[in-house]
Amino acid sequence: MQHRRRIVALAVAGVVAGAFAHHAAMAGMPEAQKWVDSEFQPSTLSKQQQMDEMKWFVDTSSKLKSQGVKEIHVVSETIDTHIYESKTLAKAFTEITGIQVKHDIIQEGDVVEKLQTSMQSGQSIYDGWISDSDLIGTHYRYGVIIPLSDYMAGEGKEYTNPGLDIKDFIGTSFTTAPDKKLYQLPDQQFANLYWFRADWFARKDLQDKFKAKYGYDLGVPVNWSAYEDIAEFFTNDVKNIDGEKVYGHMDYGKKDPSLGWRFTDAWLSMAGEADKGIPNG
Known part of the structure; x- marks a missing residue:
């Protein structure tokens, strides 16, 4: 994780101080309330439960900002789900927490190529990758991907949403490696079906x-x-x-x-x- 922190620090260096100050000043519960009312509906949670969760995001992001985390870089392939994440959810996260999210949308082949290069070189240009779960074998064999289950129970426990319900995700068996560790959280899925006469x-x-x-x-x-x-x-x-x-x-x-x-x-x-x-x- 030391390497990952260095990457975050390098990313922060490119942030315009004035822009960050603007987001940081406005971030907080009023922004969270706006998003809960206007975008995060309908929900299986009540609005009060949603706001309780938003408070956790606001409080925890303050800890990260105090450590110098001002920007997060993420990448995914060009799929409508990820475009929504890039244009809408990234904006919501930034307004609520004050931490800028840069979510790049590129072609599937480019995601795989950049990920492969990063794993081979040990130099990751992104803090987070949204990649095919079909790469679970590659993640496991290379030994350079941090298992989420280890991170959430250890070093990242403080920054793991206490309301996160892993059992609520469909397809976690497909993102679990032979070592029984969870390497990815399913984000979106394709339905595979066998069509026959x-x-x-x-x-x-x-x-x-x-x-x-x-x-x-x-x-x-x-x-x-x-x-x-x-x-x-x-x-x-x-x-x-x-x-x-x-x-x-x-x-x-x-x-x-x-x-x-x-x-x-x-x-x-x-x-x-x-x-x-x-x-x-």
Whole structure:
């Protein structure tokens, strides 16, 4: 964490003193009340509960500012969720706490490239990264990413929201490494679903033909080998249905460089095919 503090200090050096003084002077509970009333609705919390939480942010940020923390740099890829965070939530945080948030929005490939460079060089240009949870294996193997579970229970306990409910996040198993430590908090998610022609799978003639060749019932694949069998079966054995050429699989309808890791790291792991050890676990 000493290295991270140096990075924060370097970032602070570029802040215009007058601009910071303006935000610091206005930051506090009145600004929090404004955001709670105008933006942070609806909420599962009552407004009083929200304001209690806002007071924690105001008080804790004062401790950070007294240590010289005036600016936080964060980066994420270009997705509407992150654009909202960059334009709206960053502004809210700055107005409520007086700590300037610079949230850069760049392309997904650029995020990965900059993150990889930072991990290899040991010189991070950002205080926080919003990156794909599919990189959990990389974070774990490199050993340069601070596990959040360690930080929140140790050095960062004082700066961890006491109202934070980890169990309320969907997908924490996907951001937990083989060492059972939480490295990331899920921010936004894509829904992965297996789309198939149920009417084809229900045809008795195709069911019989598939089982005769592969020795098990035709159905939604539960592992990668079944996925390959079904693709091969419809592409090479069935070939045509109702006079139309059919294929066993189509994804996205276009080529995309992300498909490789989406298959190997994301979809296959959900089908129970994740490698629990070296080299990919």
